[in-house]
Each structure stands twice: as structure tokens, then as C-alpha cells.
Amino acid sequence: MSGMEGLDPKLLAEMSPMEFGKFLRDIREKRGLRQHEVAARTRVHPSYISHLEAGNKDLRKARPQMAIPILRAYGLSEELIMEVIKHWSEPFKEMAKRLEVTNVLAESEVRLTPLHLPVVEAGAGSPAWDDARETLTLYLPELRGKENRVFGVRIVGDSMEPLLYEGDIAIVWTEGAYGPGTIVAIGIPGNGIAVKQLYYGPKGEAIMHSLNPRYADEPVPEGSKIWGPVIQVVRSLPNGKPGRHLLR
Numbered sequence: 001m002s003g004m005e006g007l008d009p010k011l012l013a014e015m016s017p018m019e020f021g022k023f024l025r026d027i028r029e030k031r032g033l034r035q036h037e038v039a040a041r042t043r044v045h046p047s048y049i050s051h052l053e054a055g056n057k058d059l060r061k062a063r064p065q066m067a068i069p070i071l072r073a074y075g076l077s078e079e080l081i082m083e084v085i086k087h088w089s090e091p092f093k094e095m096a097k098r099l100e101v102t103n104v105l106a107e108s109e110v111r112l113t114p115l116h117l118p119v120v121e122a123g124a125g126s127p128a129w130d131d132a133r134e135t136l137t138l139y140l141p142e143l144r145g146k147e148n149r150v151f152g153v154r155i156v157g158d159s160m161e162p163l164l165y166e167g168d169i170a171i172v173w174t175e176g177a178y179g180p181g182t183i184v185a186i187g188i189p190g191n192g193i194a195v196k197q198l199y200y201g202p203k204g205e206a207i208m209h210s211l212n213p214r215y216a217d218e219p220v221p222e223g224s225k226i227w228g229p230v231i232q233v234v235r236s237l238p239n240g241k242p243g244r245h246l247l248r
Helices: 009-013 017-030 035-042 046-054 064-073 078-099
Strands: 115-121 134-138 150-154 169-173 183-188 192-200 206-209 225-234
Touching (some): 169 183
Antiparallel strands (some): 150 169, 192 206
């Protein structure tokens, strides 16, 4: 598209959702396209395009399989798109690094004591250290002696992709510190445990955020319990292959 050769992908990637939405709206209008035409080309609902241009949706949090066709529909070049996506992926890389995504900490120069942790399925009830149906053995030297303060949540569904996939086990430390932006386990009355990113609204209300843009933010229900932060993730590789959500 003419006039777009000089765009800086890093500056585009650093735009706020509102700034990026205005950018997309401007180039769409210059091309004489309507929102429903962009939606039809990318097979998303027109309301998503409307929210995107208004800054209510953040394309940075969408999977590349979704973001790339949308950016193509607006007329961005393939090279520019891939550079923008590359810059967008950095926060997720940092988050994954902080969570230390791994299967098991297998070797160490010091003798490690295994931790036998209860594992609950997302949506199931509270963790039971003494009577868990499923357990997991991990070697976490920094948490030795705290067996009754750590548990696992087996992820169900795709609401936390691309960081957590179905079948992964999120390791939760019940005494760990957390704040805005932390991935936490939340016990919801009548609905079991959910793993979400925690934020706070303008009035200080706790908000559950899903990394997958298909899911809207929700307030943390009254009476819920924040069990603690996710400190590590055990990646699910059934039969040596990624889980089904990784194969989409």
C-alpha cells in the first residue's frame, strides 16, 4: 500500500490499543473499505473489528494466526506485519521466561527433595493435600519444606493461550506475592478454580483477564479466593506431541 513503506514496526508495536485502533481505522478509510468488509476477509465478527478500531480490543494479545490475516486485510505488507508480530511476541517470551516453562527440573548440583503436590483440574474444587486424586512430583529447591503451600492446576480450555495450553499444569504457591498482571489461581464459589491474569479496575475491583482475545474480561465474583500466583508451568506433551490446542 502506498505511503506505508516508511512505517516503523517498533513504533507500531508500542502503540496503545486506542492508538493502534485509530491507525487501522485511518488506513481502512483511505482504502475505501468498511468494517464488515475487513471482517469478511478475515472471518471474524464485524463487532471485533469495531472494538479493535475503538481500542477496546488489543490485537497484541491475539494469536498470530488471527492477527496476521487481520493486518493483511488492512493492507499492511507481509514484511511489516512479521516485524510487528515479532515485537509483540517479546512480552510473552518474557512472561514465559519468568514462569520458567519446563517439564521437570531434572538435575542439580545439590541434592533435591521431591515435592509431591496435589493437582486439581481447572473448574474443580479446592486442592486437597492429604487426599488428592492426582499428584505430581517436582523438584523445586526454593520451595523445599513448603509442600502444603504448593499445588497444581491442570488447565482446561484455551482461554489462557498462548501462554498456557490445555493439559498444562500451572504450579501455584499459596504464599507467593501477586499484583496487577500476575497469573493467579482463583477459587470461584460454585465454579471451582480458574487460572487467569489479575488486574484491578478504576474502582479497585479485581478483574479476571484471559490472554485469548476470544474471552472477555470478567470481574472476580464475590466470595472468591485468590489462592496465589502461578510460579511455574509443566508443559503437557502427550505422546511426545503438543496438546491439541498447539496443533491448530
